[in-house]
Amino acid sequence: MKIVKIAGVTAALALGVAACGGGETAEPAPAASAAESAPAAAGPKFAGQTLTMWRLGDSNPPAQAYMDDLNAEFQKVTGATVKLEWIPWPQVNDKFTAAAAGGAGPDVTEIGNDQVPLWVSQEALSPITPLTSAGDQAQIPKNLFGLETIDGEVYAVPWGAGTRAVLYRKDWFDELKIEVPKTWDEVTAAAKKIQDEKGKDVDGFAFNGGSDANHLLGAMAWSEGGDYAVKEGDKWVGKLTDPTFKAGFETYTSLVTGGLSGKSRLTQNTVDIRTRFANDKVGMYLTASWDIPGIETDSKGKVKADQLAFFPLPAKSGGEAPAFFGGNDIAVWGTTKNTELANEYIKLATSKQWADRYAKDGGLLPVYPDTLASLASDPVQAPFAAAFAKARSFPADPNWTEAGETKAVLQNAARSVIEGKASADEALATANKELEDILNQ
Amino acid sequence: MTDTSIARRGGGHASAPSGRPRRSHRPQKASGLNPKLIPYVLLIPGVLVMAALLLYPMIQAGIMSFQKVGIPQIRDVNPRPADWVGWENYTKIFENDIFWSALRNTLVFAFVTVSLTLIVGTGVGVLLQQLSKRMSTVLIVGIMFAWAVPPVAQGVIWRWLFDAEAGIVNWALNLLPDFLSTALFGRADWTGVPWLNEAYTVYIALIMTVVWASFPFIAVSVLAGLKSIPNELYEAARVDGSSPWRTFRTITFPLLKPVFAVLTILSIIWDFKVFSQLYVLLNGPTNREAFNLSMFSYAEAFRPPPKMGSGAAIAVILTIILLIVTAFYVRQMIKSEEVQ
Numbered sequence: 001m002k003i004v005k006i007a008g009v010t011a012a013l014a015l016g017v018a019a020c021g022g023g024e025t026a027e028p029a030p031a032a033s034a035a036e037s038a039p040a041a042a043g044p045k046f047a048g049q050t051l052t053m054w055r056l057g058d059s060n061p062p063a064q065a066y067m068d069d070l071n072a073e074f075q076k077v078t079g080a081t082v083k084l085e086w087i088p089w090p091q092v093n094d095k096f097t098a099a100a101a102g103g104a105g106p107d108v109t110e111i112g113n114d115q116v117p118l119w120v121s122q123e124a125l126s127p128i129t130p131l132t133s134a135g136d137q138a139q140i141p142k143n144l145f146g147l148e149t150i151d152g153e154v155y156a157v158p159w160g161a162g163t164r165a166v167l168y169r170k171d172w173f174d175e176l177k178i179e180v181p182k183t184w185d186e187v188t189a190a191a192k193k194i195q196d197e198k199g200k201d202v203d204g205f206a207f208n209g210g211s212d213a214n215h216l217l218g219a220m221a222w223s224e225g226g227d228y229a230v231k232e233g234d235k236w237v238g239k240l241t242d243p244t245f246k247a248g249f250e251t252y253t254s255l256v257t258g259g260l261s262g263k264s265r266l267t268q269n270t271v272d273i274r275t276r277f278a279n280d281k282v283g284m285y286l287t288a289s290w291d292i293p294g295i296e297t298d299s300k301g302k303v304k305a306d307q308l309a310f311f312p313l314p315a316k317s318g319g320e321a322p323a324f325f326g327g328n329d330i331a332v333w334g335t336t337k338n339t340e341l342a343n344e345y346i347k348l349a350t351s352k353q354w355a356d357r358y359a360k361d362g363g364l365l366p367v368y369p370d371t372l373a374s375l376a377s378d379p380v381q382a383p384f385a386a387a388f389a390k391a392r393s394f395p396a397d398p399n400w401t402e403a404g405e406t407k408a409v410l411q412n413a414a415r416s417v418i419e420g421k422a423s424a425d426e427a428l429a430t431a432n433k434e435l436e437d438i439l440n441q
Numbered sequence: 442m443t444d445t446s447i448a449r450r451g452g453g454h455a456s457a458p459s460g461r462p463r464r465s466h467r468p469q470k471a472s473g474l475n476p477k478l479i480p481y482v483l484l485i486p487g488v489l490v491m492a493a494l495l496l497y498p499m500i501q502a503g504i505m506s507f508q509k510v511g512i513p514q515i516r517d518v519n520p521r522p523a524d525w526v527g528w529e530n531y532t533k534i535f536e537n538d539i540f541w542s543a544l545r546n547t548l549v550f551a552f553v554t555v556s557l558t559l560i561v562g563t564g565v566g567v568l569l570q571q572l573s574k575r576m577s578t579v580l581i582v583g584i585m586f587a588w589a590v591p592p593v594a595q596g597v598i599w600r601w602l603f604d605a606e607a608g609i610v611n612w613a614l615n616l617l618p619d620f621l622s623t624a625l626f627g628r629a630d631w632t633g634v635p636w637l638n639e640a641y642t643v644y645i646a647l648i649m650t651v652v653w654a655s656f657p658f659i660a661v662s663v664l665a666g667l668k669s670i671p672n673e674l675y676e677a678a679r680v681d682g683s684s685p686w687r688t689f690r691t692i693t694f695p696l697l698k699p700v701f702a703v704l705t706i707l708s709i710i711w712d713f714k715v716f717s718q719l720y721v722l723l724n725g726p727t728n729r730e731a732f733n734l735s736m737f738s739y740a741e742a743f744r745p746p747p748k749m750g751s752g753a754a755i756a757v758i759l760t761i762i763l764l765i766v767t768a769f770y771v772r773q774m775i776k777s778e779e780v781q
Binding site for chain 2: 093094096097100101102103118121122123124200201210262263264265266267335398399401402405406407408411412415419
């Protein structure tokens with residue numbers, strides 16, 4: 001798989017340079033140079049115009065500050081003002097659907113890299129191929145455009161890359177004298193200990209069965225060598241019944257059947273888990289560092305960043321589990337009337353200076369190789385870099401969202417196993433057929 | 442004020458003293474228009490509104506159910522023509538397991554909920570009539586609050602009540618003596634019992650939610666019906682030594698039959714298309730085994746990738762089922778009226 005290779009290459013590069021003791025500062029250049037690298041030619045040509053921009057996620061203070069600075073810079077360069085709207089992640093697909101159908105969409109939107117094929121198939125994004133081969137953007141490795149390139153046209157520019165790792169309550173681990181787990185058994189033991197000490201209704205390691213459940217299930221299945229489906233010719237062939245996938249699937253369901261996570265929360269997604277985490281009801285869960293500001297807000301400041309830390313998810317079969325190769329892109333919305341202005345915005349936002357700061361402020365890995373290299377020595381980012389080296393991806397097909405989120409094929413399989421209605425073999429056989437039907441429709 | 446029933450029946454005439462002289466002029470005034478046409482003219486605004494808001498979308502949904510419709514077909518900026526797929530949407534739905542479980546859920550839910558709503562509503566209505574006027578007013582106002590709660594809020598309230606850890610339902614069940622709880626439900630410890638995971642228990646919660654919110658309307662309607670039954674009949678029954686149950690069966694029920702007929706049809710229609718409460722209880726279309734037809738239609742039509750054709754097809758099927766059930770019931774009703 002292409003993306004795996006890229007991830008490997010990028011991360012290897014990152015680690016390699018770090019090993020050389022790369023002394024480059026990760027400090028962003030002063031704002032003045034941005035104006036030069038940005039499209040100065042556009043000038044005040046767009047004065048008085050308004051551009052609508054959708055950012056995904058919650059408007060936590062660092063993200064808001066970043067957007068304020070970026071939009072101020074954009075106004076200085078082009079004369080156009082930016083109308084910014086925040087869309088929480090779980091609502092993204094609904095908002096996109098409504099916008100694409102009703103025509104009241106943004107001009108520019110942030111978008112998850114795995115969502116790009118779906119929305120291109122719904123003709124909701126405009127191609128921006130020329131933009132990616134000039135200026136700063138030409139430095140972004142071409143193989144980062146795997147999900148974004150469809151039939152030779154590029155529809156989105158990678159803005160920041162992200163993988164997931166296990167977020168845990170460092171203060172609880174210190175208090176209960178738990179070592180940072182290196183193996184899956186240690187994770188289970190730590191989770192049990194947390195539940196014993198902190199209450200039965202606390203999830204030691206939270207089960208994710210919601211819209212983004214496959215981030216957790218995927219990591220566990222991939223770590224056993226399993227995969228969802230592979231393309232043979234022009235047909236997807238489901239691989240859910242492979243013993244390797246089954247092994248990962250059983251680790252996943254054992255979170256609930258083994259009592260690490262409450263039986264009553266089979267449909268919670270990362271946002272639901274985060275809310276419970278902020279309320280002292282979760283010890284560990286798989287997520288990315290963009291959750292930390294939200295946790296501080298949700299807990300009204302009671303849970304602070306220094307009480308939290310990450311470790312790479314250990315694979316049950318040993319070593320670190322591969323994570324989903326995630327990333328946030330930025331794209332031009334298909335029905336925009338300001339195509340030129342929207343292109344200018346993307347050019348500025350994904351320029352080296354602003355993309356680097358986007359990644360840094362958002363807790364993501366930068367898409368520019370040399371910046372990534374300089375970040376690998378950062379202790380906060382190290383777990384992600386480790387996961388990044390092994391990052392994998394879901395089937396690159398526009399119908400994946402239907403299988404992974406809408407029809408929740410594997411979430412339902414897991415539920416039927418957890419509730420004892422089917423064995424793992426039966427549930428996976430049914431799911432496999434359904435997955436093939438959906439991907440090949 | 443002296444005789445309200447007459448005033449009510451008089452309807453328009455109630456406002457009348459000053460209207461009396463005008464009445465003699467009326468035929469002249471209407472002479473500009475053929476009196477036979479007047480009802481139709483008066484219907485025009487209503488029909489126009491219905492046509493725009495109901496008829497057009499219904500026809501559109503009917504057409505869409507034979508097409509493949511996604512976002513590119515419905516957007517307002519250069520939309521693409523929709524492909525005609527014939528019966529494919531329908532055949533695909535019939536092959537889908539989710540459809541059959543959704544159909545089962547919809548029918549069983551509607552049957553149970555309509556029965557429970559009518560039974561509870563009638564019971565409360567009859568009891569309300571036994572109360573003093575002030576007490577019954579207080580109670581009516583109280584239960585009407587439940588009826589006035591918007592569907593989404595109903596869902597949220599009952600979702601919290603049925604919460605596994607913090608919910609009052611599990612707390613209350615835990616208060617039961619262990620032997621009683623074990624005898625009734627086969628378990629004594631209710632801590633952390635998840636109600637909203639499995640289809641079966643989700644529907645128990647949903648039935649409670651919907652019955653709770655809809656019985657007040659039935660109760661108040663029945664009460665209004667009861668007040669119209671002349672007291673002499675009850676007196677006669679009492680003189681003849683009739684038991685309360687027999688009085689209800691032979692006097693109250695037959696006289697209220699038209700009221701029950703209307704309430705039943707309304708309840709069937711309402712309970713067939715319950716959506717918001719289920720959406721909230723399930724936290725969106727998550728557990729597809731607990732879908733009903735409305736939820737299935739919504740998930741198909743609006744969840745990405747949107748398949749509005751098959752969503753429309755499910756809606757058409759739901760409408761047809763509803764029409765059959767209602768038509769059957771109306772027929773029964775008319776028949777029994779004829780017999781009388």
